[in-house]
Amino acid sequence: MTYVVTDNCIACKYTDCVEVCPVDCFYEGENTLVIHPDECIDCGVCEPECPADAIRPDTEPGMEDWVEFNRTYASQWPVITIKKDPLPDHKKFDGETGKREKYFSPNPGTGD
Secondary structure, eight states: OOEEEOGGGTTTOOOHHHHHOTTOOEEEBSSOEEEOTTTOOOOOSSGGGOTTOOEEETTSTTOHHHHHHHHHHHTTSOBOOSOOOOOTTHHHHTTOSOHHHHHOOOSBOOOO
């Protein structure tokens, strides 16, 4: 099992989760985060830290696509271990569905 970041992180990008990760497996994109599924140790401490409920275990139905999404971008983006402010309009987008199709940017973030 691993944990993955899902749709609700996009356009919000809360970073509360990165500070608690004991193995630094979060990677930062321009408007979302991802977890490297091969680095995650399945401890689960990040899941309750996410204000947007965007971190899910890969054992939930339909997570296969999110595992590959996380793996793909974790190999392209810089690691992030320090909490930053969420995106300016995070409250507007929190809870909206279909954000990957509408707002996702493949551009990297700045990382630490």
